[in-house]
Amino acid sequence: MIGKGSKLYSILNNKCPHCHEGHFFNSSNPFNLRQFDKMENNCSVCKGSFMPETGFYFGAMFVSYALNVALMVTLWIAIEVLAPDNLPLMYFLLGIIVPSVLLVPLTFRLARLIWINIFVKYKGKNT
Numbered sequence: 001m002i003g004k005g006s007k008l009y010s011i012l013n014n015k016c017p018h019c020h021e022g023h024f025f026n027s028s029n030p031f032n033l034r035q036f037d038k039m040e041n042n043c044s045v046c047k048g049s050f051m052p053e054t055g056f057y058f059g060a061m062f063v064s065y066a067l068n069v070a071l072m073v074t075l076w077i078a079i080e081v082l083a084p085d086n087l088p089l090m091y092f093l094l095g096i097i098v099p100s101v102l103l104v105p106l107t108f109r110l111a112r113l114i115w116i117n118i119f120v121k122y123k124g125k126n127t
């Protein structure tokens with residue numbers, strides 16, 4: 001399974017990329033719309049920085065773009081395979097756009113977690 005020390009553990013469990021102990025985002029629920037984007041500047045456990053430099057998370061936009069394209073292509077293929085033939089284009093578009101918009105908080109958080117995990121290595125609990 002995916003354990004501590006794996007970047008996937010940090011990404012999927014909303015954990016600090018430095019120590020895998022503290023929470024990266026304040027709320028563990030991405031669909032709490034008042035809190036989904038709130039994060040501290042440093043980890044509450046190891047004090048590792050979540051803001052390595054000004055504008056660091058601009059790069060997360062590219063990760064977010066890739067995640068959204070992957071989601072939309074997956075939905076498009078699922079609709080193509082599962083829906084009846086001659087489905088009107090409007091239903092096709094709604095089947096792709098509505099889930100993509102509803103999952104924005106999740107893709108936002110995943111993009112930031114993936115982005116910081118690209119640049120930060122796991123250092124263990126005692127750093």
Ligand SMILES: [Zn+2]
Pocket residue numbers: 016017018019020021022043044045046047048
């Ligand atoms: Zn930490």
